[in-house]
Amino acid sequence: MAKDKPGTIEVKSFGTHHVITQPNPLRSALLRVPESDLDDPVGRAEKALAGLSGEFKAWMTVEADRLSAAYEAVKQGGFNNETREELFRAAHDIKGDAATFGYPSAAAAADSLCRIIEHAPDLDAVPTELIAHHINAVQAIVRGRTKLDSAVVAGALSKQLRGITDEFLIHANRERPEHLEAVMAPSIVPNE
């Protein structure tokens, strides 16, 4: 859609690689504005996001119920490719979305569950309670958010779950250096 005059691609060839450059095809979308320009697209977007926030509770409930349903399927049929994938995807979505929806502790609990699914050598050998506690924690955080003391409790709950999970994963992966390194590597997302 951003249309500039047709440019030419320049290819410089070296011994092992080619470097390809072309005039910036999106240049026409870049506007030079005076320093006094008051337009604030980020502020506008933040306001629009705040306008959606009335729906976040309902969205989060849908996500938490999807996670519980995925875990029910695991309880019924055990872990197989399909149930594992769905449980991981449901937890992974909460890990990514929940903080945006105002539930950072649910995101932390879901992240901890994702780590179990990704790094446990044998999911059938993971204590059932460990996974169940994660599912219950997410549900409790989502359902109990309106209580005044819930943010502190939710934060402590997620932190405790993460500690137990890390302990389990470090022990379970003691002979698997690649996984051990991944388990112990810091996240690129800064802590709250």
Next chain:
Amino acid sequence: MYRIDFNKLRFLICDDNPHMRRILRTLLHSFGAREVYESEDGATALEMYTHYVPDIVITDWSMPIFDGLELAQMIRQPESKGNPYAPIIMLTGHSEKRRVTVARDAGVTEFLAKPISAKGLYQRILNVVANPRPFIKTKTYFGPDRRRNTTNTYIGPERRGSGEVEVMQQPSLLEKARSSI
């Protein structure tokens, strides 16, 4: 000072989660974008990519069947009929460094870890619009230059070999792709 005229940009977003698509659509429209196309899986996104020729692709990583990484790899085919150069922003819940490396090696232009923020998304878009990087083609890689900085203090083996420089002029593939629709 520079600002983006979002009105002139066409976006394709790909995420299997309807809530995240709604968030992204809301943010992009608030920035001023009018043309925002959506798909819920990689296969549909690839079809839409060829059909609508978006300026910028924003994709999730983890999706059923055909994920965002595969989508990036399919777009970055130098011999394909479509435009292999469009900026790809990977928006994902994956937050480990090794994932960033894998995405980078698949030809992803920018990586944005969730939770999403208006500022984070705007900055990534500004970066791909204002500071496009040259593309590198080797036997095993085709995508934006993975070296964002040059340093004179680097010590270690040089993986890129030098040699005779040859300059070839050819029509823009982007224009060719656009004129074919």
